[in-house]
Amino acid sequence: MRNVLIVLSGPSGVGKGTIAKLLVERNEDISLSISCTTRAPRIGETDGKEYFFITKEQFKDKISKDGFLEYSEHFENFYGTPKDFVLDSLKTHNVLLEIDVNGGLDVKKAYPDAVLIMLLPPSIEEIRARLIKRSTESIDKINLRMQRIEYELNKKDLYDYAVVNDNLEVAVSDIENIINQEKNKTSK
Numbered sequence: 001m002r003n004v005l006i007v008l009s010g011p012s013g014v015g016k017g018t019i020a021k022l023l024v025e026r027n028e029d030i031s032l033s034i035s036c037t038t039r040a041p042r043i044g045e046t047d048g049k050e051y052f053f054i055t056k057e058q059f060k061d062k063i064s065k066d067g068f069l070e071y072s073e074h075f076e077n078f079y080g081t082p083k084d085f086v087l088d089s090l091k092t093h094n095v096l097l098e099i100d101v102n103g104g105l106d107v108k109k110a111y112p113d114a115v116l117i118m119l120l121p122p123s124i125e126e127i128r129a130r131l132i133k134r135s136t137e138s139i140d141k142i143n144l145r146m147q148r149i150e151y152e153l154n155k156k157d158l159y160d161y162a163v164v165n166d167n168l169e170v171a172v173s174d175i176e177n178i179i180n181q182e183k184n185k186t187s188k
């Protein structure tokens, strides 16, 4: 059996974070990758837990040293997947990346064995309600994120799997089944 690099993507507010946390809590063999970002920590976020919070200078330096599996810019900040961190973790664990759709597609180019899973909302209105309930952002920012949702959902067919997050327990077990199935496949 191989360890699998799993990319979990989907529109902001779809519940990626909650699902990723449950997958890691319930499965000792799954570890969560930690991305680097230049955005400021939100209340309750800790460096080295949700993200490695670094400066734009540090981020550019890491790009020049080919230190990212992929990176991109969202809302004027940079986000990237640290290459060494992921490849080291894969030696002992299945590794879960929680990143955006374009990032996921870039990972697949760099690492064709990656398994891409897109998490879908039961409906677009549901996701807007979730973002407002989370209320860490202004309505303007929420509207910007809503525009991005359609863009991301349009790329669904480029992903290996799509899982609807209607019921949390069902979504988590669907993803666990996908991972178990993929662990038994041979490398590409």
Ligand code: 5GP
Binding pocket: 012, 035, 036, 039, 070, 071, 072, 074, 079, 080, 081, 098, 099, 100, 102, 103, 104
């Ligand atoms: P947030 O600021 O809400 O934590 O994340 C904003 C967006 O950045 C989300 O869509 C999130 O999935 C994406 N993101 C987080 N980490 C990475 C990463 O390492 N690479 C890329 N490309 N996107 C990321």
